[in-house]
Amino acid sequence: MTGGITVGEALVITxxxxxxxxxxxxxxxxxxxxxxxxxxVLIDADxxxxxxxxxLGMENDLVYDLTDVAEGICKLRQAVVKARDVDGVSLLAAAQLRDMCSVPRGRMESVASELRQMFDYVIIDSPAGVDLGFRIAAAGADRAIIVANNDVICQRDAERVKGLLERAGIGDISLLLNRVPPEKLKKKEKSSCALMAERLELPLIGNIRxxxxVFREAAQKGRPAALESEEMARAFEEIARRVMGEDIPVQPVRMPGFWASLLKG
Ligand SMILES: Nc1ncnc2c1ncn2[C@@H]1O[C@H](COP(=O)(O)OP(=O)(O)OP(=O)(O)O)[C@@H](O)[C@H]1O
Ligand SMILES: [Mg+2]
Known part of the structure; x- marks a missing residue:
């Protein structure tokens, strides 16, 4: 997926x-x-x-941020920094000492649209909530992934976010269930993840155990867990392939032998 004129896609993770x-x-x-x-390219919209x-282990590599771009203090290209140790990934960081109002919605739209010309995928990390920060993050996106944990509160919040995204004109929305306890991923029964996706009427793009x-150690190293753990590499590669349009069925995750035998018993 390289070369030529790019018109990439922008996905908000919310x-x-x-x-x-x-x-x-x-x-x-x-x-x-x-x-x-x-x-x-990742946009930190938080x-x-x-x-x-x-x-991404990039705290010391940043000079400019999204707010600087929004306020015209620097050019977009100056604020987008290549991750040193993560191939193919760049970051447009958020300002740490400003608030959401420093990035008007229109500026987020134009930043995302400019980045679509330079990258295959623009991934926008939304702040929590359904207020201004969420609306600004979603303003730049064509598609959305709603991340939820497998519980009733998350289900209700996901339902609300889905409605707001649809109202904002984003029709391509999928659900990613994260931090799923192994017992919810048993192979024999229809997994509770699939049930939650059914209830929300959203396609399930993956579930992460x-x-x-694994995530704590990766964060301490400043490296994505998908580059540190084979299990997470597999899980996130499948999700990435589904994002790219490959038709890979979402399977309940197979548990390592020891835990699987314990749970069977
Ligand atoms: N699958 C997982 N298993 C265990 N821990 C996880 C998993 N995914 C994320 N975490 C941990 O959960 C915590 C919160 O994760 P993260 O910061 O990505 O959440 P967030 O939704 O972005 O939070 P915020 O709403 O504050 O932006 C972190 O400590 C992270 O390491
Ligand atoms: Mg976050």
Whole structure:
């Protein structure tokens, strides 16, 4: 997916509820798309509470941010920085000391549209909530992935976010269930993830197991877990391929032998 004139796609990663794993999904999806040869740029739209620079080990590589671009302090190209250790991935960081109002919706739209000309995928990491920050993040997007945990509160929030995205004109929305406990992914029964997607009437683009230590260690190293753990590499590669339009059925995740036998018993 290189060469020629690019008209890439912009995807917003959003959730409503906070702390469900949007930023984690954003960096790992970007790393997997990059690994598959897609030129990918991440926009951290969580102005005031940025995190993607840390997750990519880029805290010391940044000079400008999205607010600087919005205010005309620098050119877009000056603020987009290539990740040193993550092939194919660049970052447009959020300002840490400003608030959402520093990036008007119209500026987000024009930034995303300019980046679509330069990259195959623009991944926008939305802040939590359904207020201004969410609306600004969604303004730049053609498609959306709603990240949710497998519980009733997340389900209700996802429903609300889905409605708001549709009202904003984004019709291509899928659901990614994150931090799913292994018992919800048993092979024999119809997994509860598939049921939740059915209830929300959203296509399920993937489910990621709860693996606190894997994500914690990756974050400490400033590396996406998809480049550190084989299990996460596989899981996020499948999600990336589905984003690219490949028809790969979403299977309940197979558990490693020891845990599987425990749960069977
Ligand atoms: N599959 C997972 N298993 C275990 N821990 C996870 C998983 N995904 C994310 N986490 C952890 O959950 C915490 C929150 O993740 P993250 O920052 O990505 O959420 P967020 O939705 O972006 O939060 P916010 O709403 O504050 O922006 C982090 O500590 C992260 O390492
Ligand atoms: Mg986040």
């Amino acid at each position: 959730s409503g509820k906070g702390g469900v794993g949007k930023s984690t999904v954003a960096v790992n999806l970007a790393a997997s798309l990059g690994r598959l040869g897609c030129r990918t 102005t005031g509470l940025r995190s993607l620079d840390v997750l 709860a693996r606190a230590s």
